[in-house]
Amino acid sequence: MSGWLTRNIPKIVVAPSLAAVLFFVYGFIVWTGYVSLTRSRIMPRYDFDGFGQYVKLFRTPRWDVAMENLFVFGLLFIAVSIALGLLLAVLLDQRIRAEGAIRTIYLYPMALSFIVTGTAWKWILNPGLGIESVVRSWGWESFSFDWLVDPEMAIYTVVIAGVWQASGFVMALFLAGLRSVDQEVIKAAMVDGINLPRIYVSIVIPSLSPVFLSAVIVLAHLAIKSFDLVIALTGGGPGYATDLPATYMYAMAFSRGDLGQAAASATVMMMTVAAIIVPYLYSELRPRHD
Amino acid sequence: MAAQNDAVLKIEGLTKSFQNVHVLMNIDLAIEEGAFLVLVGPSGCGKSTLLNCVAGLEAPTSGRILIGGRDMTDAAPKDRDIAMVFQSYALYPNMSVARNITFGMKVRGATRAEQRSALEKVAHMLKIDHLLNRRPAHLSGGQRQRVAMGRALVRQPKLFLFDEPLSNLDAKLRVEMRAEIKRLHRALGATIVYVTHDQTEAMSLATEVAVMEGGVIAQLGPPQQVYDYPVNTFVAGFIGSPAMNFINGRISKDGGAIRIQVSFDGATRELPADHYPFGGGIEDGAEVILGIRPEYVSGSDPSADRPNVALDLVPTLVETNGFDQHVNLAFGDSEISGRFSPREQIKLGTPVRTRIDLSQISVFDRETRQRL
């Protein structure tokens, strides 16, 4: 009896959380998937209706804007965060003084919630309160920086705030990677007549490809999930100019009373995430040969 | 000007400190073309730091470094006409073997044809032709070290620097690569500075050995000379395996005869030392350390004309290695080690007749520990 208990105690302990995860995560994924195939409005209805919600979704201009924004935001957010994070890491790798303090300063934004970041940048970028009004008060009366209220440019303010938050984290990732590079390799390259920028470009950075992969995965899922940043910074506006799929789904589910549309958009988002994560898991989890 | 500087490498008064830790103190050194200088010493004595200063990877605190007669103290590593091989091999992990070898040439502006012919030559010389398309991660330690040497060879430098290149290899491979390096040295007539903590490696490779201790060069000379005439007890104990025996003694002068009194087990023996060339003369009653190599402590009769002494000593440890027996013998409170013929029957605890050949002794001042 006690032997049976000892052997099975790990299973017993994880069983409730496993059951909860199965029900609340995977159960509701299935439920959402089913609702997306019905004509649910404010309340769910369970009569099967095929792919009508998806057809409607892809005919909605607001959804097109949301997907396009996700594409622009995701691409710029990932690319700029990696470029900036890598640059900071390389500079910090030169064994400068006060490195610990600088690293903490850059890493700190990651500890904030996106709501705080969004609210802070809303004030900084607000033409009447932030950068524009400060520069005008210094005497440049014609200075204008009103991306936050410009439907064409507003999505880029989301990129700025997101990059501000994430690039320090990316820097920490790359710095750890740089520190694990064998110093003798760098010495060998210097004796071999290769200058320092070239050593980084041709030898050090290519050896960081696992770090690039981790950074892209982390940033991609941040980009897809970045609902709170948009809500706090622009509220999806002006109009729906900075809508992302997540804010679109939220609007459909909770203010438009269109559960069917919300479920369909949620399913499309999940497919997008899976398209990124599954190849990653596949490459990480397959048995290694070397 | 050039004529008087035929030293490939010349180091003058080199000092290196990290903050207030003095790692190298006033190093002077000169080696000629074709020399194989081995810097040997215990871990942490500053060998790598000295080599890094020569390579330009560390800036000396003071002193000068001349390579090929030109002052290179402040030159960048790439301008020093050197190549270096590291303990960790330091191959470029993202490049194939071929590219590892030719990348430096490419950056230095060599044409593709030049790169290819240089690559073919060294690949053949090092027998790595079949590995050229592999990544370093897919090579064994010995293969990696060959590639690292290939990368150094294509530079055709004035001076090769090796920092413990064999320390990560297993014993058998180490002996093989040692022979390989020696062969390359001969074939190319290369000038080499080689760092190791392994005195066997130092003795077998070097044309010149520099024994380092705590940031200074204790002794510099051909390996046999360092072995036979160590300048102090540190060098004497560090070079040679098993280590030299040290026995405390006292000089006694009786008319013209010089003897060394050695006490053990309550008795005092006088050992003849007339043949020993005491440099600046020696005083009666001087306290000394007598150094005797284990191979001069044995059971066999040395030829009659050599000064020797016979003692009955009790074996405390016997190690057989096939070609001789390494025996520890109780000697008063301490032990001395000797080498006996494998045919000799030696039993622990039973005294054996031990002959100590005194023709190749070293005598050190007990105070200064310097050779007399």
Ligand SMILES: Nc1ncnc2c1ncn2[C@@H]1O[C@H](COP(=O)(O)OP(=O)(O)O)[C@@H](O)[C@H]1O
């Ligand atoms: N960058 C450094 N900063 C401070 N101390 C150092 C540094 N590099 C080496 N040392 C010290 O210098 C001494 C000699 O080091 P090293 O030349 O690597 O010894 P070896 O190669 O003979 O083992 C060691 O005590 C080491 O701690």
Ligand SMILES: [Mg+2]
């Ligand atoms: Mg070292």
